[in-house]
Amino acid sequence: MEYIEKDALLVKEMSEKAGRVLTACVTTFGCQMNARDSEKLRGMLSEMGYEIVDTEDADLVLYNTCTVRENANLKVYGRLGYLNTLKKKNPYMKIALCGCMMQEPEVVEKLKTSYKFVDLIFGTHNLYRFPELFYKALTEKGMTVEIWKDSKDIVEDLPKIRKYRFKSGVNIMFGCDNFCSYCIVPYVRGREKSRTSDDIISEIRDLASDGVVEVMLLGQNVNSYGKGLSEGLSFAGLLRKVEEVEGIERIRFMTSHPKDLSDELIDVMASSKKICDHLHLPLQSGSSRILKLMNRHYTKEDYLSLVDRIRCRMPDITLTTDIIVGFPGETEEDFEETMDVVKKVGYDSAFTFIYSKRTGTPAAKLPDQIPEDVIKVRFDRLLKEVQEKGALRSERFTGKTLPVLFEEINRQDDKLITGRLMNNSVVHVKGDHSLIGKILPVTLTECHGFYYMGEIA
Numbered sequence: 001m002e003y004i005e006k007d008a009l010l011v012k013e014m015s016e017k018a019g020r021v022l023t024a025c026v027t028t029f030g031c032q033m034n035a036r037d038s039e040k041l042r043g044m045l046s047e048m049g050y051e052i053v054d055t056e057d058a059d060l061v062l063y064n065t066c067t068v069r070e071n072a073n074l075k076v077y078g079r080l081g082y083l084n085t086l087k088k089k090n091p092y093m094k095i096a097l098c099g100c101m102m103q104e105p106e107v108v109e110k111l112k113t114s115y116k117f118v119d120l121i122f123g124t125h126n127l128y129r130f131p132e133l134f135y136k137a138l139t140e141k142g143m144t145v146e147i148w149k150d151s152k153d154i155v156e157d158l159p160k161i162r163k164y165r166f167k168s169g170v171n172i173m174f175g176c177d178n179f180c181s182y183c184i185v186p187y188v189r190g191r192e193k194s195r196t197s198d199d200i201i202s203e204i205r206d207l208a209s210d211g212v213v214e215v216m217l218l219g220q221n222v223n224s225y226g227k228g229l230s231e232g233l234s235f236a237g238l239l240r241k242v243e244e245v246e247g248i249e250r251i252r253f254m255t256s257h258p259k260d261l262s263d264e265l266i267d268v269m270a271s272s273k274k275i276c277d278h279l280h281l282p283l284q285s286g287s288s289r290i291l292k293l294m295n296r297h298y299t300k301e302d303y304l305s306l307v308d309r310i311r312c313r314m315p316d317i318t319l320t321t322d323i324i325v326g327f328p329g330e331t332e333e334d335f336e337e338t339m340d341v342v343k344k345v346g347y348d349s350a351f352t353f354i355y356s357k358r359t360g361t362p363a364a365k366l367p368d369q370i371p372e373d374v375i376k377v378r379f380d381r382l383l384k385e386v387q388e389k390g391a392l393r394s395e396r397f398t399g400k401t402l403p404v405l406f407e408e409i410n411r412q413d414d415k416l417i418t419g420r421l422m423n424n425s426v427v428h429v430k431g432d433h434s435l436i437g438k439i440l441p442v443t444l445t446e447c448h449g450f451y452y453m454g455e456i457a
């Protein structure tokens with residue numbers, strides 16, 4: 001990492017001139033994948049000599065962007081204006097942008113013409129080249145821009161600064177080959193590539209020896225893990241290997257595509273004490289007609305029968321989902337099919353999204369985009385149903401004593417500590433810092449819909 005050292009010299013020089021330690025803030029938009037990438041960026045920045053901070057009045061602000069929906073892009077443009085006002089007051093300040101939004105050529109064009117104060121732009125495939133690109137940005141005039149269309153190899157062993165000492169995300173694969181017709185991810189994250197199980201397990205062993213007790217295996221479609229590798233290991237097989245790592249107590253994963261969820265995976269989950277009893281199973285729509293247009297490769301009936309198979313083996317499992325309202329051509333009948341699935345499945349919670357037209361995706365060219373007022377009515381109905389069902393379902397654990405991993409002091413009340421159950425539900429308990437990172441049994445005394453109050457048993 002010779003460029004990290006070169007950057008460190010420049011940062012030291014600037015720091016001496018400024019008479020203070022320079023600070024850097026990495027702001028993450030979007031998903032867990034981006035959150036993990038940001039930990040790598042913070043790791044590199046820390047090795048360059050920056051003090052990592054959470055506020056944007058810093059000497060380097062790096063936005064790790066998302067573009068899955070249009071409003072994510074709009075948020076970035078809006079906040080860039082504010083960063084420019086900060087930059088005018090601070091001669092040492094640099095502004096850098098990376099992540100999914102930068103993989104869109106129109107975005108980069110717009111930034112080049114109207115946001116000239118940005119110092120550096122790079123994409124999702126060359127994140128590991130950040131130190132070299134940043135060196136260029138520090139030493140050359142004008143905006144440094146480098147975007148790659150795809151990546152061949154996975155670069156291992158980047159430095160990282162974890163947000164939490166006791167839990168960590170672990171990438172098991174990058175990219176996506178599914179091409180759901182509304183989704184921009186395959187275009188900005190490139191083709192699906194799995195890391196070898198050796199690399200994954202060795203990272204998890206290192207994390208365990210560094211105090212991590214919970215890992216979240218990350219991929220756009222974890223159920224197709226292993227495709228393209230010569231190992232012949234399935235995702236369920238990988239989970240079995242992760243289970244064997246000593247010190248790891250909890251294993252989570254994100255995201256499962258219903259079309260690839262195998263009975264082998266259900267078996268492994270049902271028989272494991274470490275794999276969390278939670279499945280995030282994006283439905284997107286309950287209408288088989290819309291699912292076909294979305295290129296999801298399952299029908300309403302397939303999805304419901306999968307849920308039955310899962311519940312048959314794991315009756316108490318927590319199910320969460322993603323649903324899109326207002327996909328082009330969605331009729332009232334189609335929407336009722338979605339409501340029907342929501343009622344039948346009874347999700348513990350659901351992320352509901354208004355369809356956002358993403359240029360370059362097949363769905364953007366479909367006729368019959370749905371008017372906003374129609375979408376709004378459907379969205380509100382769906383949200384109400386999801387929230388009511390979710391609140392009712394949480395009740396089923398009230399009075400039980402279950403293990404909680406304590407994560408942080410409650411932001412509103414510092415006498416409370418907040419943790420999570422195996423199924424990811426939030427629990428608040430009286431307690432202090434000393435509990436952070438520990439797993440203790442807690443009796444869930446009250447259920448407040450989306451969280452519990454509890455007492456250490």
Ligand code: 5AD
Binds near residue numbers: 069182183282284324
């Ligand atoms: N519009 C709305 N929601 C979308 N998602 C992906 N693309 C779009 C889009 N164009 C949602 C899906 C996915 C989640 C991460 O984001 O529900 O599961």
Ligand code: SF4
Binds near residue numbers: 183185221
């Ligand atoms: Fe997008 Fe579909 Fe891939 Fe998920 S599986 S990232 S929704 S294309």
